[in-house]
Amino acid sequence: MKRFCLILALWAGPLAAQDGGAAARAAADALDVASIGLDQAETARDRVAALTDTVRAYEDGLTAMREGLRAAAIRETELSLKLRSQEAEVQELLSVLTALGNSGQPQTLLHPQGPLGMARSGMLVAAVTPGLAKKAADLRTDLKEVSDLRMLQQSAAQTLEKGLTGVQDARTALSKAIADRTDLPRRFTQDPIRTAILISATETLQGFASGLSQISEGDAPSTTTRIDDRMGLLxxxxxxxxxxxxxxxxxxxxxxxxIVMATQPQALVTTPVAATIRYNGPLLDYGLVTILEPQADLLLVLAGLDTVYGEIGQVLPEGSPVGTMGGSLKMNNSSPSSEGGGAERSETLYIEVREGDAPVDPLMWFATDKG
Structure with missing residues (x-):
């Protein structure tokens, strides 16, 4: 994974400042590294942690690939428009270069005004010829770049397909590893009857979250570890x-x-800090919901998942998977018209943080752009 992070760091600057295909090529390498990580995770001691890293690596690599291809497509469009606007100039340039041929030296030119006219013409051609040569070289460079970018986009379909297959395999392996996991401690055992009564008796997320503080009271000691010093850093x-x-x-x-976050389809959702699963399952109109308790009187609510992992009462280590988003991954997500990749983030995750019985702004806890 360290090599993967290094590859991402190399191309992580603004795409506009890079070769349109460089990011896509770096992302292809990152996907190759992710596939190696998948093989290594099969024999890792902590397979859940290793497979979680692998899924995240694939997600980052696929996002990078699409962004790189989008940049390449934008660059190709720019060059194509530029060349199209220069068609008349290019035709004139080709005509002049054809007329000059390979022997356009001043001393071979004849002029009707005699030696003086010939000398002046020679000086003019000598001055103009380097400029013509530079224009011809620039034209060749642009045409080659367009050709390279088109070849890159044509070959990207296979790379994306391999990446999509790889991330699906990694997710399948992760689901199995989570199902097979038996080493997680428990704070309490779920009482499905009391949970069902609580769900039926509440009409809001707030009411349900408040009721959770009583549903397992006395079953086990509360979490004593505090994370107040990590506020704004999660x-x-x-x-x-x-x-x-x-x-x-x-x-x-x-x-x-x-807050509402826009995510990629099937994106992996993890706990940002060690926490107890207080609830996971369908709730009201929020879809599948996971409620985590990092410390006493602090709840992290994640709503809108398509799949949830783990069992109520389990204590999860930091970075453990708690579920995945819905939607389906698609091959063609590199259209130049999808500015910034927003069109790819079709799923939404609702995140709420509650201290005691009151909600607080989640951005107070998370390390993100607060602007």
Missing amino acids: QLPVRGVVLRKAGDPDAAGITRPG
């Missing part, structure tokens, strides 16, 4: 971008105290 539980901040209205004008 990693977000999923790769993506913040779509709506706490209090921002959605399309229907509804505001919620949590």
Whole structure:
């Protein structure tokens, strides 16, 4: 994984400042590294952790590949438009170069005004010829770049297909490893009857989260480890971008105290800190929900998942998978019109943080751009 991170760091600068195909080629290498990680994870002592790293590596590599291909497609479009706008100039350039041939030296030219006219013409041609040669060289460079970019995009389909197959294999292996895991400690044992009663008696996420503080009371000692010193430093539980901040209205004008993140289809969701699973399963109209308790009186609510991992009462180490997003991965996600890759992030994860019975702005806890 260290080599993978190094590859990403090499191309992580602004795409506009790089060769349009360089990022795509680096991403292809990253996908190759991820495939090696998948093979190594099969024999790793902690297979869940190793496979989690591998899935994340594939996700980053696929995102990088699509962004690199988008940059390449944009660059090809720019060059094609440039060449199209220069068609008349190119034709004139070709005509002049053809007329000069390979022997366009001043002393071979004849001029009707005699030696003086011949000398002046020779000086003019001598001055113009280097400029013509430079234009011809620039034209050759642009044409070669267009050709290279088209070949890159044509070969990318196979690379993307391998990457998609690899990440699916890694996710399948991860699901099996999680199902086979028996070494996680438990704080309490789930009481399905009390959980069902709580769900049926509440109509809001707030009411349900508040009820959780009582559902396992007395079953086991509360978590004593505090993470207050990590406020503002926790990693977000999923790769993506913040779509709506706490209090921002959605399309229907509804505001919620949590944030909404736009993610890639089937993105892996992990716990940003060691925590107890207080609940996972369907809840109200939020889809599948996981509620984690990193410390006493602090709950992390993750809503909108397609798959959830683990069992209620288990204590998960930091970075452990808790579920995946929905949607389906697609091959053709490198259109130049998809500015910034936003069109690829079709899934949304709702994240709410509650201290005691009150919600707080999740961005107070997570290390992200607060601007």
